[in-house]
Amino acid sequence: MIYDFIVIGAGAAGLTFIDKIIKSNNEIKIALVEAGNLKNDSLKDYKDISFIKNKINPVDEKRAFLFGGTTNLWGGFCRPLDFEDFISRSDINKNEWPFDINELNKYLDEAKKVLELKENFKIKNKPKESKTLTDFNLEEIDFDYSNKQIFFKKYKSLNNKIDIYLNNIAYKFVIDEQNKSVKSLDIIEAKTKSKKRIYSKNFILSLGGLETTRFLLNNNKFYKQNYFNNSKTLGKGFNDHPHFYVGNYVSFKDFHKTNKIKSVRYFKNTHKFQLENKILNSSIRLTSIKNPVDTNYDLIEEFKILFPNITKKILYTGRIMVVSEQRSILENMMELDNTKKDNFGIPKINFKYELTKFDLDNIRKTSINISKWLASSEHGRAKLLNWIMDENLMPNSNDYMWYGHHMSTTRMGLNANSSVVDHNLKIHSLNNAYIVSSSIFPSGGASNPTFTIVQLALRLAEHLKTIS
Numbered sequence: 038m039i040y041d042f043i044v045i046g047a048g049a050a051g052l053t054f055i056d057k058i059i060k061s062n063n064e065i066k067i068a069l070v071e072a073g074n075l076k077n078d079s080l081k082d083y084k085d086i087s088f089i090k091n092k093i094n095p096v097d098e099k100r101a102f103l104f105g106g107t108t109n110l111w112g113g114f115c116r117p118l119d120f121e122d123f124i125s126r127s128d129i130n131k132n133e134w135p136f137d138i139n140e141l142n143k144y145l146d147e148a149k150k151v152l153e154l155k156e157n158f159k160i161k162n163k164p165k166e167s168k169t170l171t172d173f174n175l176e177e178i179d180f181d182y183s184n185k186q187i188f189f190k191k192y193k194s195l196n197n198k199i200d201i202y203l204n205n206i207a208y209k210f211v212i213d214e215q216n217k218s219v220k221s222l223d224i225i226e227a228k229t230k231s232k233k234r235i236y237s238k239n240f241i242l243s244l245g246g247l248e249t250t251r252f253l254l255n256n257n258k259f260y261k262q263n264y265f266n267n268s269k270t271l272g273k274g275f276n277d278h279p280h281f282y283v284g285n286y287v288s289f290k291d292f293h294k295t296n297k298i299k300s301v302r303y304f305k306n307t308h309k310f311q312l313e314n315k316i317l318n319s320s321i322r323l324t325s326i327k328n329p330v331d332t333n334y335d336l337i338e339e340f341k342i343l344f345p346n347i348t349k350k351i352l353y354t355g356r357i358m359v360v361s362e363q364r365s366i367l368e369n370m371m372e373l374d375n376t377k378k379d380n381f382g383i384p385k386i387n388f389k390y391e392l393t394k395f396d397l398d399n400i401r402k403t404s405i406n407i408s409k410w411l412a413s414s415e416h417g418r419a420k421l422l423n424w425i426m427d428e429n430l431m432p433n434s435n436d437y438m439w440y441g442h443h444m445s446t447t448r449m450g451l452n453a454n455s456s457v458v459d460h461n462l463k464i465h466s467l468n469n470a471y472i473v474s475s476s477i478f479p480s481g482g483a484s485n486p487t488f489t490i491v492q493l494a495l496r497l498a499e500h501l502k503t504i505s
């Protein structure tokens with residue numbers, strides 16, 4: 038049997054692609070290869086075998102090997118990228134998307150349906166506050182919330198329509214070197230370790246933001262021709278979304294009341310602010326704490342001592358969190374360590390990662406901007422952490438965390454010398470292999486990535502629906 042498509046990885050990316058392409062033509066023959074099973078996350082079995090531990094960002098703990106992929110773990114926060122995320126920033130060497138936001142906007146409503154969302158994602162300035170928000174170059178934004186296991190549940194509807202190989206590790210592409218196309222895929226059954234070869238006309242790599250890159254790095258070794266790493270960028274320029282607790286605030290106004298989710302409001306800096314301050318995108322979360330148990334009474338006392346003349350009533354306290362877009366640096370990277378192999382003979386990944394001063398400055402400038410707005414609009418007063426106010430200090434490791442947004446190590450671009458896939462997500466040097474994953478994001482913006490992954494999967498299915 039020769040399939041029309043072999044899809045590797047049953048996460049949001051792979052399943053969205055399959056769902057759309059079989060709806061366009063139910064004659065299409067598809068095989069889905071998934072390392073996990075239906076019962077429990079196989080991460081326990083794979084975690085320690087594919088990554089060598091990294092101290093700063095424990096990326097390997099932030100994914101799931103299970104039908105439905107990492108959306109079995111996720112928070113479900115959804116928001117598309119902003120228009121500025123697609124625009125190049127030569128001043129800070131940001132990698133450029135090969136198209137603008139309109140290309141993905143074509144799939145906005147379809148992606149909302151896939152993720153069961155209602156929000157329209159328009160930037161909103163509340164009438165009363167719009168002046169002060171504009172003065173500080175701030176915009177109010179919103180997230181919507183999808184569900185855990187939303188993709189896991191798709192198993193039942195796909196089970197009779199396609200061949201599903203659960204507990205199978207995709208291992209090796211067999212390439213027809215004359216035609217520059219992949220002929221077949223070698224897979225390993227995880228429990229028995231028996232090998233099998235399956236054939237297809239086209240291949241979709243949707244193994245997630247880490248394992249897709251690992252698969253390609255490993256496959257690159259099998260061929261003299263540098264099929265997957267001609268550009269020497271494969272595995273390089275990893276991005277995450279650093280997520281920081283930056284301080285607390287006291288509030289004189291009940292300014293969270295109007296929001297859909299009562300206790301949280303989200304903001305971002307305008308594009309103008311980003312350009313003027315030489316920073317990238319970010320999002321700010323003001324979370325009010327209205328219950329007496331968690332109220333920050335120390336902060337209230339401190340405030341009264343610092344500002345004895347301010348007699349306004351403090352209604353509640355809150356926390357400020359900032360999520361930033363990261364600047365891609367080649368040194369943040371994944372490479373194979375051929376001396377350390379997993380149970381299936383695949384080399385582990387040596388993951389190198391650091392937060393740069395640029396990333397921290399983005400967090401600092403963003404935090405200071407929102408605290409100025411709080412004060413000037415008389416919403417309250419913020420107390421930012423010491424490292425925000427003093428750039429000679431470094432954040433405490435308890436102040437930041439990682440979302441598990443694994444981006445940019447198989448970048449998309451028009452130039453085959455500086456990217457891995459083209460604007461249609463096809464691997465530059467092959468005719469029939471495509472990647473759909475956050476690993477293709479040239480840059481990551483500050484929105485959680487899955488909405489964009491789903492848009493890209495829908496776009497790829499639209500592009501390929503007539504190819505088979």
Ligand SMILES: Cc1cc2nc3c(=O)[nH]c(=O)nc-3n(C[C@H](O)[C@H](O)[C@H](O)COP(=O)(O)OP(=O)(O)OC[C@H]3O[C@@H](n4cnc5c(N)ncnc54)[C@H](O)[C@@H]3O)c2cc1C
Nearest residue numbers: 046048049050072102106107112113114207245441485487
């Ligand atoms: C704790 C946590 C919270 C998150 N919260 C959010 C959020 O609120 N909003 C948001 O947008 N994003 C969130 N994310 C990120 C989000 O979960 C991912 O972006 C998304 O699930 C990625 O989907 P994917 O299909 O690209 O990859 P994955 O979901 O990782 O799917 C890849 C699939 O490929 C399989 N696979 C891997 N290697 C192989 C192999 N060799 N052979 C065969 N199969 C293989 C895996 O088993 C897996 O099922 C969160 C992540 C974490 C960890």
